[in-house]
Amino acid sequence: MKLKNLLFLIPAATVLSTNAAANIPISGTVESKCVIMTDTDGLYGNPTADKLSTTAADGGVVPIIRYDIITASAYKAVITTPSSFSSSPNLPDTVDWTSSTTVGQTSDAGMSAFESGKVVYNNSHTTEFDLTIAGSVWFNVSSVAEYGYGKAFPSGNYTALITAECIAQ
């Protein structure tokens, strides 16, 4: 092949390959879904001998659960706080549980309505939120356990379970 032809073909081939690379498609689909994320793991503080609490003032860390909703009004969030320990040392006396679930950060200002519209039942352990606006919402869950009548919790490891549900409606 003559040198003159080669000089023409090399730039032409480069242009063709560039064009081919530019045409590689990336496809994706955004579909209705609910994603539950454990944003912050909770931790019980032990401010007094008879109390375990996730609130910051008591030395605990409030667990935070994030929900991502793609389609408005497709799901409701149901969060159930602990009413017993899933693992603990032997506790012969009763444990009194108090808890609350509140709306924390939101990606849309209108999501503050989730808080005013929430439904609480099951002795305040279960809270239901109607997810009427698409976006992300963070729920703060506080849990306090008090042992007996001013009795000290036995030393050991304590674990409690929060259930976060997303129910299509």
Added chain:
Amino acid sequence: MKVFVLVLGLLSGYASAHQFTPTYPELSPSHMTGVYKAEMILFNTRKEIEYYALNVFDKDWAPVRFATENRLVKIDYEERKYVNIYISKKDVKDASYICSKSKILSSVKDTSIVASRICSKIK
């Protein structure tokens, strides 16, 4: 800066998540006569979770009979699994929800653990 915050948010958020889609699955006839199936997708980015339990419920949350390859699905971190739920024709009219729930091993010793459950509603 906004983009950075968004990317950071997405990265941190999806570090530990449970997805179960579609929201509204349809039951279609399977390769077996008299058996319908729904095709579901389970996606796990919860590092501490390796198993999800599958269940089918009616509108009053009573269990409905169903079949699947494994009712307890073993799924690795960042793995996506396609799950077929089979329901017999006589139970189709009762089936309302298909749910997946994270199962926590006793070896997980975090002080507060989150069990996540996502339920899709059958069309």
